[in-house]
Amino acid sequence: MNVNPLRDPQDRRLPQIAGPCGLVIFGVTGDRARKKLMPAVYDLANRGLLPPGFSLVGFARRDWADQDFARIVHDSVKEHARTEFREEVWQQLSEGFRFVSGDFSDDLAFENLRQTIEDLDKVRGTDGNHAFYLSIPPRFFSDVIGQLKEHGLATPSEESWRRVVVEKPFGSNLETARELNRIISGVFPSESVFLIDHYLGKETVQNILALRFANAMFEPIWNANYVDHVQITMAEDIGIGGRAGYYDGIGAARDVIQNHLLQLMALIAMEEPTSFDAKSLRIEKQKVLGSVVLPQRLDLYTAHAQYAEGWSGGIKVPGYKQEPDIPDTSRTETFAAIKLNIETRRWANVPFYLRAGKRLGRRVTEVAVVFKRAPHLPFTDTSTEELTQNALVIRIQPDEGITIRFGSKVPGTAMEIRDVSMDFAYGGSFTETSPEAYERLILDVLLGEPPLFPQQKEVELSWKILDPIIEYWAKHGKPDTYESGTWGPTSADKMIARDGRVWRRP
């Protein structure tokens, strides 16, 4: 292969544009495809980052012609795209839209799909490069992947590629995760598989890495000598909405702790990788996940609960069991809190408290690193009454940023010290109008950049942490309840109080 004379690593202004290729979306009528995927495709095109001739194939069980599909995409782009709608961009993009109608078990439909792709290679010059995006419930994965294999869609010809994108959940326990892996890896080699977690975008991951490892002032105190404990919170103010079918039987722990929160924990706790490529990063994260130990008493150091009806942000909302299609007997938790320890020298005796829930006070995801109190304060007890522990809070969303909480003298008083917060919002500051996670993701898939997303080993390690907890919950008692719009059940407060600590109000 020749070296392209027009490329130069010094030329950092040039954006990487993927080679000729197309994207096939399964489950194109779903919410995620309409609200996130298709707008992201348009935004990429608008920013000039998609290759000329890019093609988008939709696959779903609808009786649509290409034009109907184009209209659906048009509407979703108009409504959800973050960049301005431009007719000429739309024109050139929509010429590459195709729709294939059929069931996932329908041989004819997949034959049709193969034909469509081959046509696109001729008409649009996609050169046999196609990514398959499975925006479908996991129970269909094996069908679709089997069909892709059977119809020769998974095997690229020479000098071209085929990739597959799978969204979380990656299984619902260790066993099913392995099963999923068996299905996918039987057809696609591991470098062609993109297990994606849209929630933990590359931007976020890279921001955390930059904060920890590009700075001199945080790393020296990033250990058990100075850190008292770490709280990782992912709160949503919404209920399950229309996702009863997906959510019931899954619950907060499987839905978000297994992937988002454990990934965040790994990024916060890991040692410095030798380089920032995907592989070195993975090695460090695996070391952290591999050294997690569960508390001895799961009854005392975990909590799970369901939201009951209540008032959330001025609106009266139903409880979990009153949601449509949720059986009265459901034991699925909508709130989960757990305590974990990481057995490394860096984190000896520094507990990590993880909590996630729906219908909580407000929507927020954050990591709070809470520091030990300064010893032997040369102030009287009364003057430091309002001083708590210093904290460094990494806000993931919304309004990404960093807050540092420290003590400062109250102006005018004799000598009183209280907590003050200093805020840095790089949401407004550094992002180039924040390339949404999906755009980065699609771009990485098309470019074949090894993703920073977890791979199989990490997924399995995460399930190893979570499986015993979920099994324990299944065997012992019912979930507690908490009023909607509050910060969770009293059992979670008691759990952290046992260690003499309290949850931050995020």
Next chain:
Amino acid sequence: MIELTGTNSSAIAEEFVRARRKAGSPAMGMVMTLIFVVSEEDAEDAMQAARSASREHPARVLGVIFGDARGAGQVDAQVGIGSGWTGETAMIRLTGEVSKHPESVVLPLLLPDSPVVVWWPTKAPENPATDPLGQLANRRITDASAAPRSKAKAMLTQCETYAPGNTDLAWTRITGWRALLAASLDKFESKVTSASVAAERISPSADLLSAWLADRLKVKVTRTSSKGPGITDVVLDTKEGPISLVRYDGKLAMLSSPGQPDRPVALKRRDIAELLAEELRRLDPDDIYAQTVKKLSKLSQATTSSSTKKS
């Protein structure tokens, strides 16, 4: 917006703090100082562009407007912090003697320990790096295509006085072209034997694009005139046939490559704010631009010396 007449730097700086306190928070999230130097009639447009570009990169934006240089020195300023916007702005008008010492007004207003960018939206000094304001900056942005006179020579002047940290918006304008051309060669095995660029008769961007192609591909690049707008055709000749990228409406381009169907691709002419935002993204010297301007100087010297020989 607060008007300060007959003022000085410290009064302007105080006004910044006062305005921020009034808005509710003295906290600063700004990452750089952006200075632009402009005439009265272009000031409003430049300020708009600067403000919009600094949405991505919150900045203290200082507009410097030179008035009549005769008479007693006077500094007037309009100071404001935008609502719904993280930056702050001051439009500073200098008349009389002080207009020869603009750096003395600007220096105290630079944000501490952060990058400084100077942008000349229209008329630029011949040597930006030695300009008193240019010397304060890490990044100096000119725009040869907006030069009020001798447009044809403006780019060459900038090439000859290039210093690390200089860049020209004519260069920024061709990022999209360069990206597509580079991508078109990514999978292409055979070598480019010659190339051509067609654009409006006076187009600094087209000159830079030709020089860049000549420098990278080590081939002769022919530059021809067309009706525009801007650059219209780029053709890379190879043994297997030409690769061409053409755009006649300033919006949509068509990429043709041997053995491939023609592929349309969006390639919009961007507005100043977008160009400026791209410039502000990276503030270290642009090495590829340095190589390209060197090549362009060399090429133009070759043509002038050959044409003098003929005559």
